[in-house]
Structure formats: C-alpha cells, structure tokens
Amino acid sequence: MDCHQCHQNHGSCGSKRSLRWLPFSENLTRPPIEPGGPQIALVGMPNVGKSVLFHALTDTYVTVSNYPGTTVEVTRGAVTLGDRAVSVIDTPGMYSLLPISEEERVARDLLISESFGAIVHVLDAKNLGRMLSLTAQLLEAELPVIVAVNMMDEAQRWGLTIDREALVAKLGVPVVLMAAARNRGVDQLREALADRLASTSVPAVAAVG
Amino acid sequence: MNDLSTIRSSDPHWIVHLETQDDAMLRKLTALGILPGNQIAIEQRFPSYIVTIGRTRAALDRETVQCIFVTREQRTDANSNSDSAMP
Amino acid sequence: MSIKIRYLAPIEAAITQIEIWWRSGWGQDFVDRHLSPRSFALLLLQKDPNLWEQLPGNRQQDLEQLIATTQAQISRPISLEIAQARQEFAQAIEQTTLAEPNPNQRHWGEKIHKLTVNPISGFPILVLVLYWGVYKFVGEFGAGELVDRIETFFEEQINPVVNHVTEQAIPWPSLQDLFAHEYGIITLGIRYATAIVLPVVATYFLMFSLLEDSGYLPRLSLMLDRLFKAIGLSGRAVIPIVLGLGCDTMATIVTRTLETKRERLIATFLLSLAIPCAAQWGVILGLLAQRPAALVTWAGLIVGIFLLAGFCIDKFLPGSAAQFYIELPPLRLPKIRNVITKTWVRMKWYFWEVLPLFIWASAIIWVGRLTGVFDWLISGIEPIALALGLPKETAPILLYGFFRRDYGAAGLFDLQQGGQLTGDQLLISAVVLTLFLPCIAQLQMIIKERGVKTAVLMVSFIFPFALAVGYVLNWGLNLFQISL
Known part of the structure; x- marks a missing residue:
C-alpha cells in the first residue's frame, strides 16, 4: 500500500497493482494516459454513489494507493474520452471545503494542490438543496466544476423532477442528470468532460517525476 | 423555544438555534441540513432518535438532540439577516 | 464564475x-x-x-x-x-x-426502513442479519465448507508435489524446509493465506459490501448506539467493530472514521483484545463445533470480556462518550455488479497485504528453527503452556500466534485434527489465542495509527491479561471438575 510515488505519477504506476488477473477481459485497445495530461477529480458528500460512478467511468483500470503521510485511500483510474485516456481520481467523501476529519482533509488537499482539467461534483438528486452548498464552495474557489446530479432513478421514484436547464442557468456550469448505478447518464457525463477539457485553454502542467 | 428532545409530537418544527461550542459538530449538523431556519421532525425516539429534515433522514443520540432548539411557529428572527448588528 | x-x-x-x-x-x-x-x-x-x-x-x-x-x-x-x-x-x-408534483409517493424501502429501526422488529432483524449473514454464511459456509475444500485440495494435490519437487531440486534438507515440508513458504505460508484466510475474507467482504450497499449499516449503528455508549463508543463504531470480525487490521484503519481521539483509542484497544478476526473465529468455530458447551463458554467469555473491558476503559479514560449523528440513506436493493467489484477490490487489497506477511512469517519461522532461537523460546513458553493446563505441543502455536493470530489458530486446527487436545484444552487455547497479542500486521497498524507509546501500553496489558485469563479458566475448570 506504500505506493506513494503515485501521487505525482498521475496514475501511471498502475502496472504494479492494476487488476491484471481480473476475470473480466481488460480493454487492450485503451489508449495510454498522456503524461502530464489533464486530470479529473470526483468529489462529493458521502452516500451519493460517487464510487459507483467512478467504477462506471473507469472500467477495470484501477489503482488504490495511500495519500502521502496518511492511511486514507485514494483510488485512481482512467476514463476514455473519445480517443484519449484521462486520469481520474475518486476523492474521499467530504461535506465542505473546510475539513473536519482526516479523510476530508485529504479530499480538500487533493483538490486545491493538484491541477484538474475538470472537477465532477457528484450529488444526490433527492437532497439537491443540501448538497448545492458544496457546489457553491467549489465555485467560490473558482474550480472547473461539472455538476453530476446522481440517483435520478430514486428521485423519480419519489416523484421528484429536476429542471436541468434552470440549474445550468443558476450555476453557470455544465449539469448532467444521471443514475450511475443503472449506467444512465454516464455517456452524457463523458461528453461534458470531453467538452470541458477541450475548452480548457490552460496548457497541461508538466508532469512531475 | 424548546430543545428537540422535549417535543412529543411528530409534526415538523422550526429550528431556531444550535446550542454547541463544538465546531466540528456544528458543521456536521449543518451538512445534514440541521441549521436555523430549516424544519425538523422527529420520527422515532428509541433506541436512537430518528429525525427528518426535508428529504434527509438522520439518526441522532439524545445529547445531540438536546442541543437543537425548535419552535412550532416560524419565527422571523430565525432568519440570519435580521440578526441585529452591534456597533 | x-x-x-x-x-x-x-x-x-x-x-x-x-x-x-x-x-x-x-x-x-x-x-x-x-x-x-x-x-x-x-x-x-x-x-x-x-x-x-x-x-x-x-x-x-x-x-x-x-x-x-x-x-x-x-x-x-x-x-x-x-x-x-x-x-x-x-x-x-x-x-x-426541483419540483415535487406527487409528494408522499411511498417506496417499498420506507416500509422496510420502519421495520429495521422499530425496536420491536428491529432487534430481531439485527439478530437474524448477524446470524445468517455473519455466522451462517461467513462462519459455516466460508470458514467451514470452503476452507475444508481448499485445504484438502492443497494437502492432497499441491503439497506432495511441492515437497517432491523441492526434494529433487534442492539437495540440502535445511534449505528444503524454507519452501516445503511442515513450515515451508509454499506448504504453510501460501497454503494458510489461500486456503484459510482467503475464503473467509472473501465471504466476509461480500456480506459487508451487501450490507453497505443496501443501506443497512447506518441502521445497525443506530440500533446499537445505546449499547455502545456503555463501553465508551458510539453507534458509529459498529462499522469498525463489525469489520473487525472480518479483519482487525483493516478495522484498525477504519477507526479513523470515528470522531474523537478517545473513541478511536477505545475501539483500537477492544479490536486488539476481544474481537477475533474472521480467519480466527472461523477456525475456532471449526475446532469447537463438536463441543457446543466449549463453544458457548468461549463466546460468552469473549463477549463478557469485550463488554467489561469497554466498560472499565470508559470509566478510566478521561473525557465523555462521543456524540452520535449519522445520515440514513434510503434502503435500496444492492446492485450485484457493484457489490462484486467492491468485494473484489477489497479482497485483492487484503490478499496482497497479507500474503507477504505469511511468507515472512514462514521465513522467520525457518530462521528461528534453523538457528535454534525458536527451540529456546519454545522451551521458555512450555512451562507457561503447562501452567495453563495445555500440552507442551501448544507452545509453538502460542509462539506462531504472535506472527498472526489466525496463523496460531490454524496451527491449533492441525493439532486438533491429530486428536491431541481435550475439550478443556481446546477451550483454554482458543480463549488465550483470541485475547492474545494482535497479529503482526495489526500491531504495525496500531503503531501507525495510535503511536508507539499507545501500542506498547496495549501490548503490555494484553499479553499478561490473555495468559491470566487462561490460567484462571484452567483453575476454574479443574476446581469444579468440568470437562467439556
């Protein structure tokens, strides 16, 4: 578990601990991650289906490592966006940008110390109002946020509807409605990510190590 | 204004005040939507308290419930903007 | 923006x-x-x-x-x-x-939620979940059925081949012992890791992921909060404690989700003292299965010590019990694919974490035996074993138990298969091994999470305490002439 160099390698040290003998077939045609290319982070409160979304996005290429100096685990993988593979990080659950627990501190540190091409804020559709306050904090920090309103299937069962257009207008960032556990909206999220990364004019930060 | 543990009915009440000096707890309660101006209802009291705040459901212990102060009617001073500013 | x-x-x-x-x-x-x-x-x-x-x-x-x-x-x-x-x-x-055109639309999950948290139906449900999920599925199926099959496969198919190949390839018997024979890396280390530990943790993680994804875990916490308050913990600690029944090392890591330092300390202590890991209680269950009286006594003693130790440390440690607040997500049907992925990732993590330790343990045992250090240590432990009313053959097991608790339990299993222990002796050694020093991986984790000082303090309490309980138990059984 002491794969600390992963911190800088943007997931490229997966060779050692990747799911090589996973019974499912690994996608061999997956393009390699560009060194120093953009990174994507998934953030959100606990219980919003963040890790389910992570696995839906990343297929089988997953590495788990400890955040330097802690025993908090950070999961990294790669998402295929068109013809490029982009490194994606699943951060520990957090309630606000101001950390209380060790896990929240790790999530916050990751967010503000590494450079991300896009930050996906995953939230639970049923509790939109409660969770948008974290979106507000991410926007206050001027981070490149994409809002993923997850668990739409449950919200629909509860008789709730969400006006995506209005949400886009209010927040001024891309919004995707989805149900990751049912694999709904995952492709739309991929598109939104590809658009966001394509529009980012900031050149990729040179890889460290 | 009464603390939530004294409320016998299961109707929603308005949160007026959180009586705690513990910053971490204040933030956790806030994250659950438990903060002044919101409505809270008690669903169950034993073995733990179960409350609902909007569509959020949470379990709390007695000590936590006792630091949530509520009223039956919405009070205007529950709104943060009317807190008088002292010179 | x-x-x-x-x-x-x-x-x-x-x-x-x-x-x-x-x-x-x-x-x-x-x-x-x-x-x-x-x-x-x-x-x-x-x-x-x-x-x-x-x-x-x-x-x-x-x-x-x-x-x-x-x-x-x-x-x-x-x-x-x-x-x-x-x-x-x-x-x-x-x-x-957000619009709510049809409010009060109720979902099946609501009815089940009410049943799981209502004290009248909730406690029986909790007992059923633990009985079927943990005892039946992990204990009987994982630790019993699966372990038996894989063990038999190893003993009949792999070990003879390994022994034979090693004897052909390596001319020196003492070097042969490193890989093969009774304590070899392959014949013992890898066999224990795959045959005894793997099936147990696999079934355990599967069950845990199911409970987690269905949303039942926080409900388990709220049902047990009051009980846990009595031992200085909050309902939140249910998660590391239940996880400890799978793997204490992993559970020690998870104690960091607890809110206060005091609670983390108490949970770490109780985990290392009185929560047997799945590999351990799985083997003990197998050992004592034919002797229900011994099994009940063992379980009663461990639960009693768990509660009493918690109660005492709560009284003795400054500070008050942590407050409890937890979100209750709606109950949902777990998605099988997600459960399997999660179980798989955890198992993989665990296996890679554990395998080197088993290999190291085999290698250290080899060095210890070769240099005579072990014989010397074992001869030191033998009088202790005898004082506990155990045959001196258990001395090596107590020693190996230090390398991994489950390793020791598995050694006991071998001894029992040979019919060398009476019911009383099985009970005493099971109790001592359960309470005994944490396995080396857990000890490392305690040092990492709680610091060296705390780790030393815990160890220097647990070691004599485990032996003392064994001694008193033996004395009591003799006094009342009970044979189980």
Whole structure:
C-alpha cells in the first residue's frame, strides 16, 4: 500500500497493482494516459454513489494507493474520452471545503494542490438543496466544476423532477442528470468532460517525476 | 423555544438555534441540513432518535438532540439577516 | 464564475480586507494552491487549520484581530453565518429547479426502513442479519465448507508435489524446509493465506459490501448506539467493530472514521483484545463445533470480556462518550455488479497485504528453527503452556500466534485434527489465542495509527491479561471438575 510515488505519477504506476488477473477481459485497445495530461477529480458528500460512478467511468483500470503521510485511500483510474485516456481520481467523501476529519482533509488537499482539467461534483438528486452548498464552495474557489446530479432513478421514484436547464442557468456550469448505478447518464457525463477539457485553454502542467 | 428532545409530537418544527461550542459538530449538523431556519421532525425516539429534515433522514443520540432548539411557529428572527448588528 | 453568495455585511467587509492582504503579498505563499482569494478569505475566517499554520506569526495576529472585530459585530458564530448563507443560496436554487408534483409517493424501502429501526422488529432483524449473514454464511459456509475444500485440495494435490519437487531440486534438507515440508513458504505460508484466510475474507467482504450497499449499516449503528455508549463508543463504531470480525487490521484503519481521539483509542484497544478476526473465529468455530458447551463458554467469555473491558476503559479514560449523528440513506436493493467489484477490490487489497506477511512469517519461522532461537523460546513458553493446563505441543502455536493470530489458530486446527487436545484444552487455547497479542500486521497498524507509546501500553496489558485469563479458566475448570 506504500505506493506513494503515485501521487505525482498521475496514475501511471498502475502496472504494479492494476487488476491484471481480473476475470473480466481488460480493454487492450485503451489508449495510454498522456503524461502530464489533464486530470479529473470526483468529489462529493458521502452516500451519493460517487464510487459507483467512478467504477462506471473507469472500467477495470484501477489503482488504490495511500495519500502521502496518511492511511486514507485514494483510488485512481482512467476514463476514455473519445480517443484519449484521462486520469481520474475518486476523492474521499467530504461535506465542505473546510475539513473536519482526516479523510476530508485529504479530499480538500487533493483538490486545491493538484491541477484538474475538470472537477465532477457528484450529488444526490433527492437532497439537491443540501448538497448545492458544496457546489457553491467549489465555485467560490473558482474550480472547473461539472455538476453530476446522481440517483435520478430514486428521485423519480419519489416523484421528484429536476429542471436541468434552470440549474445550468443558476450555476453557470455544465449539469448532467444521471443514475450511475443503472449506467444512465454516464455517456452524457463523458461528453461534458470531453467538452470541458477541450475548452480548457490552460496548457497541461508538466508532469512531475 | 424548546430543545428537540422535549417535543412529543411528530409534526415538523422550526429550528431556531444550535446550542454547541463544538465546531466540528456544528458543521456536521449543518451538512445534514440541521441549521436555523430549516424544519425538523422527529420520527422515532428509541433506541436512537430518528429525525427528518426535508428529504434527509438522520439518526441522532439524545445529547445531540438536546442541543437543537425548535419552535412550532416560524419565527422571523430565525432568519440570519435580521440578526441585529452591534456597533 | 457567475454565482456569488452575499454574506452578512461584517463578513463581506472581512473578506474584502483579506483579499487586499492577499494581493499585497499573502497570496505569494499560496500560489501553488488552486483557490480563489475569496475562497481563501472564507476559509481563513473559519480558522482553517491547514492554511492557518502556513501563515507567519504576525499575519496570524492580524487575522486573529480581524476575526475578533468581525465576530463582535454579529451575534452568532461566523462559521454558522457562513453556512447559513450558503444553505439559503442552495435552497433557493432547489426551489426553482426541483419540483415535487406527487409528494408522499411511498417506496417499498420506507416500509422496510420502519421495520429495521422499530425496536420491536428491529432487534430481531439485527439478530437474524448477524446470524445468517455473519455466522451462517461467513462462519459455516466460508470458514467451514470452503476452507475444508481448499485445504484438502492443497494437502492432497499441491503439497506432495511441492515437497517432491523441492526434494529433487534442492539437495540440502535445511534449505528444503524454507519452501516445503511442515513450515515451508509454499506448504504453510501460501497454503494458510489461500486456503484459510482467503475464503473467509472473501465471504466476509461480500456480506459487508451487501450490507453497505443496501443501506443497512447506518441502521445497525443506530440500533446499537445505546449499547455502545456503555463501553465508551458510539453507534458509529459498529462499522469498525463489525469489520473487525472480518479483519482487525483493516478495522484498525477504519477507526479513523470515528470522531474523537478517545473513541478511536477505545475501539483500537477492544479490536486488539476481544474481537477475533474472521480467519480466527472461523477456525475456532471449526475446532469447537463438536463441543457446543466449549463453544458457548468461549463466546460468552469473549463477549463478557469485550463488554467489561469497554466498560472499565470508559470509566478510566478521561473525557465523555462521543456524540452520535449519522445520515440514513434510503434502503435500496444492492446492485450485484457493484457489490462484486467492491468485494473484489477489497479482497485483492487484503490478499496482497497479507500474503507477504505469511511468507515472512514462514521465513522467520525457518530462521528461528534453523538457528535454534525458536527451540529456546519454545522451551521458555512450555512451562507457561503447562501452567495453563495445555500440552507442551501448544507452545509453538502460542509462539506462531504472535506472527498472526489466525496463523496460531490454524496451527491449533492441525493439532486438533491429530486428536491431541481435550475439550478443556481446546477451550483454554482458543480463549488465550483470541485475547492474545494482535497479529503482526495489526500491531504495525496500531503503531501507525495510535503511536508507539499507545501500542506498547496495549501490548503490555494484553499479553499478561490473555495468559491470566487462561490460567484462571484452567483453575476454574479443574476446581469444579468440568470437562467439556
């Protein structure tokens, strides 16, 4: 578990601990991650289906490592966006940008110390109002946020509807409605990510190590 | 204004005040939507308290419930903007 | 960004002041942080400890001053005012974007939720879940059925081949022992890891992932909060404790999700004293299966010690029990694919974590035996074993138990298969091994999480305590002439 160099390698040290003998077939045609290319982070409160979304996005290429100096685990993988593979990080659950627990501190540190091409804020559709306050904090920090309103299937069962257009207008960032556990909206999220990364004019930060 | 543990009915009440000096707890309660101006209802009291705040459901212990102060009617001073500013 | 939350006027004034400071040079120290000045200002106003400690002393004083004057102008804590403004902003957005055309539409999950948390139906459900999920599935199926099959496969198919190949390839018998024979890396280390530990943790993680994804775990916490308060923990600690029944090492890591230092300490202690890991209780279950009286006595003693130790440490440690608050997500049917992925990732992590330790343990045993250090240690332990009423053959097991608790339990299993132990002796050794020193991996984790001092203190209590309980148990059984 002491794969600390992963911190800088943007997931490229997966060779050692990747799911090589996973019974499912690994996608061999997956393009390699560009060194120093953009990174994507998934953030959100606990219980919003963040890790389910992570696995839906990343297929089988997953590495788990400890955040330097802690025993908090950070999961990294790669998402295929068109013809490029982009490194994606699943951060520990957090309630606000101001950390209380060790896990929240790790999530916050990751967010503000590494450079991300896009930050996906995953939230639970049923509790939109409660969770948008974290979106507000991410926007206050001027981070490149994409809002993923997850668990739409449950919200629909509860008789709730969400006006995506209005949400886009209010927040001024891309919004995707989805149900990751049912694999709904995952492709739309991929598109939104590809658009966001394509529009980012900031050149990729040179890889460290 | 009464603390939530004294409320016998299961109707929603308005949160007026959180009586705690513990910053971490204040933030956790806030994250659950438990903060002044919101409505809270008690669903169950034993073995733990179960409350609902909007569509959020949470379990709390007695000590936590006792630091949530509520009223039956919405009070205007529950709104943060009317807190008088002292010179 | 297009959105901007307006905070109370005194807070806005303070933000402006910090933004001015930011531009006048404070920002220099934070150029590598992806934070806007406004966000930076808001975090500092709430005394973010990580940003705070990076400020030079004189700036800290300026800030202290600014926070004091800002706080003096508003009646409620700054952080509450900030949270409230954000919440109002968020709820205003929800009101215009979220509609509830059919309120009160009830879902099947609601009915089950009521059943799981109602004390009358909830406690029986809890017992059933633990009985079927943990005892039946992990204990009987995983630790019994699966272990048996894989063990038999190893003993009949793999070990003879390994022994034969090693004997052909390596001419020196002492080097042969490193890989093969009774304590070899392959014939013992890898066999234990795959045949005894793997099936147990696989079934355990599968069950745990199911409970987790269905949303039942927080309900388990709320049902047990009151009981856990009596031993200085909160309902939140149910998760590491139940996880400890799978793997104490992993559970020790998970104690960091507990809110207070005191609670983390108590949980770590109880995990290392009285929570047997799956590999351990799986084997013990197998050992004592034919002797129900011994099994019940073992379980009763361990539960009793768990509660009593918790109760005492709660009384003895300063501070009060942690508060309990936990979100209850709706109950849902777990998605099988997600459960399998999760189980798989955990198993993989565990296996790679554990396998080197088993290999190391085999190698250390080899060195210890070769150099005679072990014989010397074992001859030191033999009188202790005899004092506990155990045959001296258990001395090596007590020693190996130090390398891994489950390793020791598995050694006991081998001894029992040979019919060398009476019921009383099985019970005593099971109790001592359960209470005994944590396995080496867990010890490392305790040191990492709680520090060397705490680890030493715990170990120097647990070691004599386990032996003392064994001694008293043997004395009691003899006194009343009970044979189980």
